[in-house]
Amino acid sequence: MSTRIVEIRQNILNKNDLLARRLRDGFTAAGVFTVNLVSSPGTGKTAFLQRTLKELLERGTRVAALVGDLETDNDARRLAASGAPVRQINTHGRCHLEAEMIESHLAGWDVADYDFLFIENVGNLVCPSSYDLGESLRVVMLSVTEGEDKPLKYPGIFHSADLAVITKHDLAAACDLDRAALLANLEAVCPGRPVLFTSARTGEGFPEWLAWLAERRAGWPASGGS
Numbered sequence: 081m082s083t084r085i086v087e088i089r090q091n092i093l094n095k096n097d098l099l100a101r102r103l104r105d106g107f108t109a110a111g112v113f114t115v116n117l118v119s120s121p122g123t124g125k126t127a128f129l130q131r132t133l134k135e136l137l138e139r140g141t142r143v144a145a146l147v148g149d150l151e152t153d154n155d156a157r158r159l160a161a162s163g164a165p166v167r168q169i170n171t172h173g174r175c176h177l178e179a180e181m182i183e184s185h186l187a188g189w190d191v192a193d194y195d196f197l198f199i200e201n202v203g204n205l206v207c208p209s210s211y212d213l214g215e216s217l218r219v220v221m222l223s224v225t226e227g228e229d230k231p232l233k234y235p236g237i238f239h240s241a242d243l244a245v246i247t248k249h250d251l252a253a254a255c256d257l258d259r260a261a262l263l264a265n266l267e268a269v270c271p272g273r274p275v276l277f278t279s280a281r282t283g284e285g286f287p288e289w290l291a292w293l294a295e296r297r298a299g300w301p302a303s304g305g306s
Contacts, residue, residue: 094154096211103214110192114199116213118237119221120230120259121203124247126155129200130220130249133162135290147200148177148186155200174246175205179214193290193298197224199225205234224255227260231269238269243276243292250279 083181107114119125129145136143144165147155152294156168167185169177177199191197199215202207220241222230223246231238238244266275276292278285 085222087118089149093140093210096179098115099183099211099212100214101288103179103182104283105195107191107216108301112191112194112197113300114197114213114215115200115215116199116215116218117221118201118205118209118218119223120205120226122193123221123223123226124205124219124280125200126158128245128247128278129198130159130162130279131283131286132160132198133164134229135286137163137194142195143198144189144196144201145192145198145200146177146207148181148202150174150202154159158276159200165194172204175202175204176211177201177213178211182213190202191274193292195228195271204229205237209237217242217296219243219245221247222262224257227280228258228265231265235269238266238273241270241273242296245285245289246275246277248279248281249277249284250282252277302303 092272117125117129123195126147127148133143145159146167146169147159148169148171149155150171150173152170153168156166160166167189169185171181176260182199194245199213201213218241220238222244224246231244246262263275266273274292276285276289278289
């Protein structure tokens with residue numbers, strides 16, 4: 081029985097990977113740089129993405145977003161307030177987004193109209209690590225309120241990411257954050273991975289974040305592809 085379960089899971093992942101490869105080829109051909117944001121619930125992905133969309137739009141950058149949640153369109157409505165085109169993906173119980181969901185929710189959009197497409201994944205640090213969405217970059221997010229040992233508990237998602245973003249850094253003192261321990265744990269799980277400390281409320285780290293995005297896009301597609 082256990083062997084059969086493994087085989088079914090492998091078949092599902094193979095199908096997803098094939099579709100993700102097709103999506104990535106399409107994104108590359110259209111010139112849209114796709115960023116997959118992953119984190120646990122409550123990390124602040126939506127606030128982070130809302131500020132990102134707003135600041136990029138103010139710079140004249142063409143952006144759009146897909147946002148995943150089990151239910152409701154609350155986050156999509158928050159993100160749409162930035163002025164960017166946004167679509168909600170409701171998974172109805174699934175704990176992650178899949179390539180098929182991305183493809184179906186892009187129907188009617190000409191992705192060539194955008195410089196960046198952001199995907200806000202479902203809040204979960206386990207399943208999303210296994211599902212390629214055709215993204216150019218994967219960004220894992222961790223808030224200062226979650227504890228310094230989160231990377232050690234969920235190494236897979238941190239290892240699969242191109243960048244670690246620490247959110248809510250304006251609360252670091254109140255949470256008694258051990259910055260050195262957090263950085264050491266991140267380095268142990270994903271050596272050499274860049275780390276940014278940010279606050280969507282104060283704007284800390286956003287100039288560095290946007291500069292990093294621009295740099296990665298400038299070197300793409302040679303440096304793109306998760």
